[in-house]
Amino acid sequence: MTIGFIGGSGIYEALPLQETREIDVETPYGDPSAPAVVGEFGDTGREIVFLPRHGPDHQHSPTTLPYRANVYALKKLGVTHVIASNAVGSLREDLPPQTLVIPDQIYDRTKHRDLTFFDEGVVVHQPFAEPYCPELADVIADAAEDAADADVVRGGTYVCIEGPQYSTRAESEFYRQQGWDVVGMTTIPEAKLAREAEMSYATVTGVTDYDVWKEESEVTLEEVLENAAENETAIKETVEAAIRALPEDHECDCHSSLEGTINTPDDAIPEETKAELDPLIGEYVE
Numbered sequence: 001m002t003i004g005f006i007g008g009s010g011i012y013e014a015l016p017l018q019e020t021r022e023i024d025v026e027t028p029y030g031d032p033s034a035p036a037v038v039g040e041f042g043d044t045g046r047e048i049v050f051l052p053r054h055g056p057d058h059q060h061s062p063t064t065l066p067y068r069a070n071v072y073a074l075k076k077l078g079v080t081h082v083i084a085s086n087a088v089g090s091l092r093e094d095l096p097p098q099t100l101v102i103p104d105q106i107y108d109r110t111k112h113r114d115l116t117f118f119d120e121g122v123v124v125h126q127p128f129a130e131p132y133c134p135e136l137a138d139v140i141a142d143a144a145e146d147a148a149d150a151d152v153v154r155g156g157t158y159v160c161i162e163g164p165q166y167s168t169r170a171e172s173e174f175y176r177q178q179g180w181d182v183v184g185m186t187t188i189p190e191a192k193l194a195r196e197a198e199m200s201y202a203t204v205t206g207v208t209d210y211d212v213w214k215e216e217s218e219v220t221l222e223e224v225l226e227n228a229a230e231n232e233t234a235i236k237e238t239v240e241a242a243i244r245a246l247p248e249d250h251e252c253d254c255h256s257s258l259e260g261t262i263n264t265p266d267d268a269i270p271e272e273t274k275a276e277l278d279p280l281i282g283e284y285v286e
Contacts, residue, residue, distance in 0.1 A: 001250070002047045003243055004079035004199070006070065008186060009058070009087035010206075010228030014050035015240060017041055025073035028276045032073040033060055041243055048243065049077050053084075053186060062163040062185035063112055071193040072117070075279050080255065081136060082194050083242055084203035085235045087228045088158065088182035089166070089211035089219060091175050097227040099207045100150050100234055101182050102141040105157040106131045108188045112162060115189040117196050117280055121273030123263045124196065131191045135252050137202040143241035144204060148234040156181030158205065160188040172213040183211055197280055200254040204238050206231030258284055 005015065014020070017039030024035050037050040051070055054060045074082060088101065095101065118124040137154075144152040159175050161167060163185035167175070175183055182205055194201035208227035210217040258281065266285050274285055 001080055001246070001248055002049060002078045003246070004049045004051070004074040004082040005239055006082060006084040006190070007050065007052045008085040009054065010225070010232050011085055011235065012052045012056050012058070014039065015041060015048060015236060015243075017048055017050075023077065025076055027069045027072040027076070029068040029072055030066055032066055032069045036073060036077060038077065041240070044244060046243060049074055049079050053190075063110075065186075067189050067193055068114055068117060071190065071197055071199075072279065075197040075199065080199060081246065081250070082199050082201040083136070083140060083239050084187070084190065084201065085239070086158070086184045086186055086203055086205045087208045087224060087231070088184040088205040089209045090207045091159075091172070091180055091183055091211060091213065093214075095153060095181065095207055097207050097209060098150060098230050098234075099153060100144050100148060100231070100238065101153045101156050101205045101207065102137050102144065103158040103182065103187075103203065103205060104130070104132055104134065104137060104155045106187055106191060107157055107159040107178070107180060109159055109161045110188050113189050115192055117193065117277060121264075121270045122277065122281065124258065124261050125263055126195060126257060126261045128192065128195060131195070132202040133200040133252055133254050135250070136200045136246070139246050140202055140204050140238060140242045143245055144234075144238040147237045147241035149237075150231070150234040158187050159183050161185055166219045167211055169212050172211045175211075176213050182207065195254060195257055198255050198257050200250070200252055204235055206235055
């Protein structure tokens with residue numbers, strides 16, 4: 001088992017790892033957000049691969065950051081489970097800043113992103129009813145409740161907007177009317193790509209603000225960064241506890257999620273596409 005940790009806003013450094021090394025991974029989709037930091041976690045002997053989603057200096061925007069390169073790099077490095085973190089706004093009065101939410105659903109409001117690895121040469125139609133791995137999400141939620149000094153909420157819908165601008169007031173009110181719980185900019189297409197890569201994927205989100213639906217609430221970068229920094233310790237404590245708790249032999253449906261979903265006949269898939277996507281589909285094509 002190799003566990004990947006994708007750090008969101010406010011988390012740009014790896015967990016306390018031993019025997020660390022940086023690896024530059026070449027991908028068909030360009031460079032990942034940063035070189036991968038690989039090391040062993042504590043006394044567990046487990047290999048961890050860390051990537052800061054936005055880059056070490058937060059230089060990648062939510063729309064243009066290299067999602068496909070990031071997930072492909074993790075797959076190429078042998079990652080089987082991905083724990084992500086996201087900074088989010090709250091759409092509920094009872095989810096104040098510095099609350100941790102482990103969502104179980106996504107609503108995609110993005111418009112300009114590459115949502116799949118399979119957009120040329122091979123077509124894949126994959127179920128995505130449960131966008132986060134339920135088993136991994138439960139491990140993360142248990143870890144948060146046990147280890148983090150924060151209020152923890154299990155489940156909820158993460159509405160992913162394009163950004164980089166925050167919501168308009170009309171949009172924020174609309175999201176609330178739908179019964180959604182948190183709003184952010186980065187779980188899509190990451191969750192979709194992780195499923196295509198047959199990796200168990202779930203996230204812990206840290207609330208940084210009330211979006212703009214709340215009276216006298218205006219989201220500012222200062223507020224977001226301040227609460228993201230406050231959330232950092234609780235998120236890292238959660239991730240560390242989840243790494244320790246995840247069974248070494250854990251397998252789930254995510255790890256075979258491509259089976260029976262490739263719609264293009266083997267002999268119609270270009271050899272170049274097979275070679276390019278070998279880390280993803282090599283098990284299923286000749």
